[in-house]
Amino acid sequence: MPAQIISGKDIAEQIREELKPRIDKIKEKGIVPGLAAVIVGEDPAAMSYIRGIAKGGEKVGIITETVSLPTDITQQELEKKVVELNEDSKFHGIILQRPLPEHISDSAIVNLLSPDKDVDCLSPINISKLITKEAGGFAPCTPSAVIEILDRLNIEIDGKRAVIVGGAGKQGKTIGIMLLNRWATVYFCDYKTINPAEEYQRAEILVSAMGLAKKVKTDWVPQGAIVIDVGVSTDEDGKLSGDIDFEPVKEIAGMITPVPGGVGSVTTAMLLSHTVTAAEELTK
Known part of the structure; x- marks a missing residue:
């Protein structure tokens, strides 16, 4: 059975609708x-x-x-x-x-x-809070979008085996840290990983953050895995593409995000959400 296609656009719309009453309350001031x-x-x-x-x-x-x-x-x-x-x-x-x-x-x-205004986690102070699980601060918007997608789909993160393809990159590292903070067992894989396909087959949640069009093939993806595609690039035809070779992989994955219309849509919504939270905190 083909995978459930995760609509980042629908999730982003849900987030924006939830922000409206919070924004109205701020505007009352x-x-x-x-x-x-x-x-x-x-x-x-x-x-x-x-x-x-x-x-x-x-x-x-x-x-x-x-x-x-x-x-x-x-x-x-x-x-x-x-x-x-x-x-x-x-x-x-x-x-x-x-x-x-x-x-x-x-x-x-x-x-x-x-x-207090660093809503995409560039400040070393906010990065430190993220790593140490200290309260306050903001996580980066793209990794936040990955977690938000999993939460909105009621996917249990605690105890799950999560594999990060492109785990040495900034996005991959941060996504892995945020999954660790939610008690996932995280495997960080990159170009020096020995027998990478073997490692990828461990995944219950597979996140790719390489930025290499259609690099992730079916032999990298376990049957029924939740596949989150963070990478964005252009393919050989000049079309926007994710890391995942989408058409064949969706036939074996359990759930999968498309590019475009997946993580990127939610990333923008998370930035708006962080801005509203900052406004709430700064105007108390």
Whole structure:
């Protein structure tokens, strides 16, 4: 029997609907939740992502402002802008599109981000809270989307064998940590893993975060596994693709997320959710 196709769009819509009464309550105080999206340069993919965020925010009543800065901005100028946004009460969340230009110190910038407004977990303080399971702070939006999908489908994480394909990458590591925090048994696999297909066959939950189109074939996926595709790239025909070779894999998986319309849709909704939570905390 073919897999159940997990609709990230439907889950994202559920999240947005649940945000509306929370946003209305904030607005009763005369405050509108605000998100600042900082982008240095003119990366078309980043601009498209921000437009998607703004569109989703508009549906629920969140103001999204794009802070577009020139590629040749100096370190001092960018640091000044981040401090300004930290102090601007109009914004409750801040995201920073990366990578930054080579002449900018990435670590210096993210260290300046207010942890209270860092809604995509760039600040070392929030990263530390995530790793140590300390209360407060925000987890990164894409790994949060993976957990949200599993929770909304009532998939038990506790005790499950979860395999991360691309486990050495930033997304893979963070997803693995969040699954560990929920008591999954997590296997981190990457290009140096010996006999990787053997490891993948352990999975009850298989998460791929490589960014290599259609890399995950049927021999990597156990019968009935829950398959979450985080990777996004283009295939040989120039079409948007996930890591999973979707058509054949869906014939053996138990559940599977598509690309597009899967994790990415929920990621944007989680960013809005984090912004609302930040607004609630900052306006108490």
